[in-house]
Amino acid sequence: MxxxxxxxxxxxxxxxxxxxxxxxxxxxxxxxxxxxxxxxxxxxxxxxxxxxxxxxxxxxxxxxxxxxxxxxxxxxxxxxxxxxxxxxxxxxxxxxxxxxxxxxxxxxxxxxxxxxxxxxxxxxxxxxxxxxxxxxxxxxxxxxxxxxxxxxxxxxxxxxxxxxxxxxxxxxxxxxxxxxxxxxxxxxxxxxxxxxxxxxxxxxxxxxxxxxxxxxxxxxxxxxxxxxxxxxxxxxxxxxxxxxQMLSKEEQIVLGDDRYSGEVFVTTSKALLEDRVYVKKYYNNEKYNIDKFDDQITQQIVGEKCELNTNQKQGKKPYLGFTLTLHSPLVLVENGVREIVILSRRSVCVNLSELQHLTIRLIYCSSFTISNSNDILCDFKCVTIAHLNKLVNGIVEIGDYCESLVIHSECKNCSVTSANHTNKNLMSKITKVEMNFCENVNIAKLDIGEVFCSHVKTSKIENCVIGHVTFRNCTECEFLRTNCPKRECNKITFTSQKIEKRCRRLYSLKSSTTHDEFTNNVNCRFVCFLNGKTSISENELSQFQNAEIQQQKNLFVMAKRVVFVGKKVKKLHFDRLPPNDQFKKFNITFDRFFVGETIEINSAKSVKYKNGDVKDYYYGPSILSNVKVKHCKNANLYFKNNDLVVDKVNGVVTRKFLVSNNYFYAKDSEKKTLFDCDCAIFDVRTNSDVFDLSMYEGKKVVITNIKKHVISCKKLVLSDKVEELELQEIQFEEVEGTGLKKARNLNGKIVKTILCEKCEKVFRKKCEEIVCSDNVEKVVIGNCKKLVKITLSENTKILHIQNCPKLTHIEGIKQVATLTIKNCEKYIH
Structure with missing residues (x-):
């Protein structure tokens, strides 16, 4: 050679x-x-x-x-x-x-x-x-x-x-x-x-x-x-x-590495002329110069600066760009140019504004923004952040990867899909898709880590693999035929609460116990829940369909005119509208394919059901007889007027109740008063403002919630004979028990505590009042943060109180010989 x-x-x-x-x-x-x-x-x-x-x-x-x-x-x-x-x-x-x-x-x-x-x-x-x-x-x-x-x-x-x-x-x-x-x-x-x-x-x-x-x-x-x-x-x-650079009608825009790096701004001469006066005013007010920049900029700051300026001018549209665009390479597009090809691999931000009837092909970019444009086809390969703002009739085709896609500010008639049309099994990956105040947006054939939608109308998500979905206040939307990803982190949330600022990646989700929630959606259709719990609240004229659910618990709260369609569901809980809601109906219809094991209802009014095959049926004491459920096998127990009551639902029902190691059977329409025994175990199945056990005279009470239902109980009343209380999977806000000496797993407050021994010491007790019997001669009380009142007997001679900040009143203090009070700010002697 x-x-x-x-x-x-x-x-x-x-x-x-x-x-x-x-x-x-x-x-x-x-x-x-x-x-x-x-x-x-x-x-x-x-x-x-x-x-x-x-x-x-x-x-x-x-x-x-x-x-x-x-x-x-x-x-x-x-x-x-x-x-x-x-x-x-x-x-x-x-x-x-x-x-x-x-x-x-x-x-x-x-x-x-x-x-x-x-x-x-x-x-x-x-x-x-x-x-x-x-x-x-x-x-x-x-x-x-x-x-x-x-x-x-x-x-x-x-x-x-x-x-x-x-x-x-x-x-x-x-x-x-x-x-x-x-x-x-x-x-x-x-x-x-x-x-x-x-x-x-x-x-x-x-x-x-x-x-x-x-x-x-x-x-x-x-x-x-x-x-x-x-x-x-x-x-x-x-x-x-x-x-x-002015591009003629015949030219195809090709932006390469030679000049177009960093940030590139593409717009029309007309749009630039309209905003020229505003740009000069903005520049002078901000004193925009190179000294304002620091070398410690982060990706978060870049993302914030890449969001479009939404400041409104009087009588005009928002300014077409933002501060970083003011001194980036400018390309002016004339009417008639049909395609823009961005070949530069050193672009940080690519911004397009006021464009029409264009095809945009982009390879690599950190931030890509389209605003105030119409009839745009965007095809990109790898983009970190993509923003679509006020885009009408837009098509976005994603090639390999996109970390974040934001569709907001009145985008209409847009679609987002994978650019891999040749291989039907290959889906492009997006870490997060966010849609706000947009209409008629369709998302299909994508592997998405997280989807967030707020105030979206007539939009559809289909044929996607999704890890986390959040919808709020949406109307006429469809979430259907979505492939369930084989991960333990699946979660769907439809909520009307304020958006949490989170950018949690798909593969960082760890929780295996998920909670599906649908709130405040109107006339929507959701097909294929993911595994886990489901909560449906304030959804009107909506249809929900399940598929292949295992070990699922579904919670329906304030549902209005909802149709539930699906296969086997293990647990359903319905929370009725409050009594003062006189004009809202509570109608839920199960189709003939619905099969459920357990239904729980908490309602102040009658509830009407149709169809369905249900195994267990539980409801609160205020439910009337206007309930129709086929093949119900069991019913719940609840307490009413201190009696143990068993309700009838389509036939004779038998339920076991455990009292002091002996089984007590109650049949239909029977009412029994509890026996006096040493220990009683109460399995609570219904909500109650006051759970009254004042007639029970045993020494120990155990209150359980074996099936872990959603139960709200405010107050527990015990007799003066009960000395020990144990709570399992249930809590009360207040507990009234004058003879209570020992309480396990109690997070609420004890209203009154009785002291009976000659010398009593009370520390860190969650009670509001302490009463001393005639036998008490010496009392030491410390660190009772909720204690308000102390009642002493005539024989009490020694009293020591320390660190009780809410204590205000002591009865019978005159006969006390030795009195010590420390760190009780509200008590005035």
Missing amino acids: SRLEKVFLMNVSLYINTVESIRNFMMVNKQCLEAIKMLHINSYIDVSSYVFSCKISSSQQFYSHIADFIFRVFENIETLQCCAYMLENCSFEKYNDRVQSIVIVKTAQNKFSFKQHRHMPSCVLPKIKSVFIDPFNFFRLRVDQLTNLKIVSLCAWKLPKYVLRDVYESNSVTTASFWRCAIPEFLLKICRQIELRKSKFMKEIETTTVIESTVLTKVYTTDLSQAVVELRKNNVKVLNFSNP
Whole structure:
């Protein structure tokens, strides 16, 4: 092989920018392999397709793998071409002896650079000869340690203020390029730094500035012209692209890496002209300049700035852009352009406003926004955050990955689907989809971690794999034929409560006991619940259908005109409207396929049911006879007027009741008074304001809730004979028991406690009143936070009270011989 052929293959290999392509090139023949090994500089490995979808934990491993590949393949390497991220993440110390110089080239935007930034090893800095710093790539330009730095290429967009000073104070830098210049103040700062360097008799730096067409350059044309004159006086090369690119009807817009990086703004001449006065006013009020930016920006701040400015102007639409858009590259689209292709892999934000009848094809981007547009087809591959604002007749096709998709502010007639049409089983992945105040939006064929919808009308979600869904105040929506993901984190929530600010990823959900909730939805249809509990509240004219439910408990609260369709459901609980709701009906219909094991009802009025096959049926004491359920096998017990009552539901019912290790059987229409025994176990199955056991004279009471029903009990009344109380899976707000000495699992307050022994000590008791019997002579009370009143007997001579902040009254205190009261703020002696 001739020398010319070797040089040709070496030049060709420098343009190969992926690991797989280099491997294929080496396997073509022996000459290609030799050409790779003869190179003293490596070809740049493009990582654009990886940095938008990888996990943070795998970032360091990924860059270490690339570094190992480069130093293994390029045996004679002397100059390393790489991005700043690779030097920060890989262990470069083991390759330090093989490299003489390092060139940091253009880098694709890495979403993890927003969150994390590692400092480069100290051995790397003296070998860097050329750096190219992109927006948001906050590689700290420590010029004092970059002793061999010759060439610096910087983006003026969001450039930290210290960098410009460090460049012109360096003794080694010979060439400096500043591109994406748009603000006249920044250009004048360059002039001042050059003049300051001349005053120190330092060697002149060859400086080049590239002035981009932006919104600000169109507004401040006079100031910009004056700044250009000052630059040329200081021998600065100026490339002026301040006139925006005007695209004719025949052209296809292609935005590449050469100029369109960082943020790109695409709009029409008409929209820009309408908002020109407002832009100037906004800029002057905010004093918008480059010094406002800090190098410690995070991804959260970027996301906040990427949201459209919703400030309303009088008589006009909201401003078309936002602060970051003011000095980003501007592309003006004429009517008739049909397609925009964004090939740049170094774009942070792509913003489109006031466009019509366009097809947008995007590969990689951190933030993508469409606002105030009509008839748009968007096809993108990897996007971190996508915003659709006031989009009408829009179609969004997602290729590989999207972390967050937000559809809000009056979007109409839009659809979101996967771009993988050839493979029916392949679904694109989205971590979160959020829809607010939109209408007629369809989502299909996507693998979504979380869906949130608020005030959505006539929308549909179908044929998707979804981990978490939240709907609130939706009308005429459908959630149907959705594939249930094989995970333990499934959850569907339809709620009218305020949106919680959460961005929880699909694979980070851990809870296996989920709660499905449907609230305040009108005329909606929901098909295929996920496994777990279900709560339906304030849904009107809605249909709910179950499929393949196991061990599920469903809670219906204040449901109105609801149809329940489905297979076997284990438990259903219905909570009726309050008694003062006179005009609202409570009608629930089961279709003929419904099969349920247990139905629980808490209602102040009669409830009407149709159809269904139910095993157990429980209801509160206020239910009337207007209840129709087929094949009900069991009914509940409840207490009424201190009697144990068994209610009849379609036939004779038998229920066991345990009293002191003996079984007591109660049949239909029988009423029995509880026997006097040492211990009684009460299984509560119904709600009650007052649970009265004052007639029971045993020493111990155990109150249980074996089936863990949803029960609300306010007050428990015990006789003075009961000394011990134990609660299991149930709580009372108040407990009144004058003889109660011991209570287990009690979180409520004890109204009254009786002291009977000669010497009594009471500590940390949740009671409001303490009464001493005639036998009590000495009382010590401490740390009773809820204690209000103490009643002493005539024989009580010694009283010590400490740390009772609510104590206000003590009866019979005059006969006490020894009295000590400490830390009782409200008691006045």
